[in-house]
Amino acid sequence: MSADEAPVQSKAAVTDRSAHLEGAKDAVLRCDELIAGYLPGVNILNGSDLYVKDGELIGIIGPNGAGKSTLLKAMFGLVTIRSGTVVLKGEDITNMKAHSLVSRGVGYVPQTNNVFPSLTIEENLEMGAFQVPGKFKERFEFVAELFPALKERRKQRAGSLSGGERQMVAMARALMTEPSVLLLDEPSAGLSPKLQDLVFIQAQQINKAGVTVIMVEQNARRCLQICHRGYVLDQGRNAYTGTGRQLANDPKVIELYLGTLAKA
Numbered sequence: 001m002s003a004d005e006a007p008v009q010s011k012a013a014v015t016d017r018s019a020h021l022e023g024a025k026d027a028v029l030r031c032d033e034l035i036a037g038y039l040p041g042v043n044i045l046n047g048s049d050l051y052v053k054d055g056e057l058i059g060i061i062g063p064n065g066a067g068k069s070t071l072l073k074a075m076f077g078l079v080t081i082r083s084g085t086v087v088l089k090g091e092d093i094t095n096m097k098a099h100s101l102v103s104r105g106v107g108y109v110p111q112t113n114n115v116f117p118s119l120t121i122e123e124n125l126e127m128g129a130f131q132v133p134g135k136f137k138e139r140f141e142f143v144a145e146l147f148p149a150l151k152e153r154r155k156q157r158a159g160s161l162s163g164g165e166r167q168m169v170a171m172a173r174a175l176m177t178e179p180s181v182l183l184l185d186e187p188s189a190g191l192s193p194k195l196q197d198l199v200f201i202q203a204q205q206i207n208k209a210g211v212t213v214i215m216v217e218q219n220a221r222r223c224l225q226i227c228h229r230g231y232v233l234d235q236g237r238n239a240y241t242g243t244g245r246q247l248a249n250d251p252k253v254i255e256l257y258l259g260t261l262a263k264a
């Protein structure tokens with residue numbers, strides 16, 4: 001499915017629960033009314049809903065501190081969910097540990113510290129393949145199709161790579177675990193505009209290769225161009241949702257979120 005093929009409705013919707021419940025019925029992964037935080041008594045997520053269907057690429061955008069990365073971490077067992085549920089293919093995975101999630105087909109690429117700098121590219125990928133014994137060769141061929149440069153430079157130490165190349169290694173490593181759902185936390189952060197563009201193209205290619213993608217992004221406009229659907233998160237709640245095109249063209253979303261974000 002390309003972003004252009006996503007159903008077009010008239011405008012972005014203020015998130016409402018009944019629309020979420022309807023849309024989430026056949027979701028591969030869904031979050032319902034998540035309340036989560038790091039410090040006692042301080043909630044960062046204040047009732048977040050989200051769903052993704054098989055084969056979709058969805059984007060999560062919103063102002064700094066809105067809780068976008070926290071929402072992704074909550075899905076990957078990295079922040080304690082105080083109430084609400086995360087369900088993967090019908091199984092309740094709320095607060096499940098990351099290694100159990102990887103074995104269930106969830107991949108996660110953190111924003112920072114996402115490669116082992118002293119290891120080569122190949123060794124980084126081997127670390128990723130650890131959870132899928134006997135499949136290194138097959139998975140390596142899969143990621144080499146998506147990232148040919150990594151195959152050519154497989155013996156190079158990850159620490160000597162540029163920011164964009166490290167991001168590639170990080171995404172490739174997560175793909176080595178054979179995820180059906182990939183969580184990407186701000187993959188374009190800190191990259192030059194040209195490399196940012198490459199990362200968005202790669203996220204699309206990963207999705208077209210059959211992986212469902214949930215992407216948190218600060219480059220909201222670019223993210224909305226490639227995603228099938230998006231969520232605008234504000235203060236730990238979904239403010240708006242719709243197709244990428246609806247959100248990008250909605251006057252309220254532009255006024256409140258895209259005007260300043262686009263200049264960032």
Ligand SMILES: Nc1ncnc2c1ncn2[C@@H]1O[C@H](COP(=O)(O)OP(=O)(O)OP(=O)(O)O)[C@@H](O)[C@H]1O
Binds near residue numbers: 067
């Ligand atoms: N490990 C942590 N311990 C305590 N508070 C945290 C931690 N990580 C994030 N926070 C706080 O949670 C809030 C939301 O952070 P989060 O990183 O989820 O926001 P975000 O929407 O991804 O924003 P940004 O685009 O700035 O990364 C912020 O106020 C942040 O300071």
